[in-house]
Amino acid sequence: MIKKKFQLSALSAVAAFTLAACGDSGEPQMTQETEVEAPEKTTEDASHGDHSTMDHSGSGEIPEGLEEAADPTYPKGSTAVITADHMDGMDGSEATIVGAFDTTVYAITYTPETGGEPVENHKWVIHEELEDPGSEPLAAGDEAVIAADHMEGMNGANATIDSAEETTVYMVDFKTADGQEVTNHKWVTESELAAE
Known part of the structure; x- marks a missing residue:
């Protein structure tokens, strides 16, 4: 039960962070998702x-x-x-x-x-x-x-x-x-x- 509450809290925090990063300034905003680069080709x-x-x-x-x-x-x-x-x-x-x-x-x-x-x-x-x-x-x-x-x-x-x-x-x-x-x-x- 505690583990489920922790997972829900973590998901809520990530969602809040992502929503907060989306402003209406028209400028692209950095989010956790955009900070991760695709792996280079081997x-x-x-x-x-x-x-x-x-x-x-x-x-x-x-x-x-x-x-x-x-x-x-x-x-x-x-x-x-x-x-x-x-x-x-x-x-x-x-x-x-x-x-x-x-x-x-x-x-x-x-x-x-x-x-x-x-x-x-x-x-x-x-x-x-x-x-x-x-x-x-x-x-x-x-x-x-x-x-x-x-x-x-x-x-x-x-x-x-x-x-x-x-x-x-x-x-x-x-x-x-x-x-x-x-x-x-x-x-x-x-x-x-x-x-x-």
């Missing part, structure tokens, strides 16, 4: 974009035309350590390999179809997740339309290729540092995995 945010809307788990569906790797370094069912930081808690996690595929992988910049700021250097989209890309790999500076939905507003968006690499990509299951189970995550490249 290197991960700046290079990979905001992945808060990314669907890190997937259906496991393979894009049409994607070829399984004949002799991958990490075969299906094996485990490896992830050395990438596409999302919080990913780096250092143990991954179980769900599938290994040979393709061209792209880092891309695009503006979501749903609007908002451009997503820069998003990793990764593969050749088979682009609309009619042709049989030859694209190069940095080329443009394409995305046919994947790893993030909200991605599918159908125009993209500029930032980098391209022919490699083996992996679909993986893993658990983040905070215990979140991620299944059928697309994609981790071979260079983003290490033997245990």
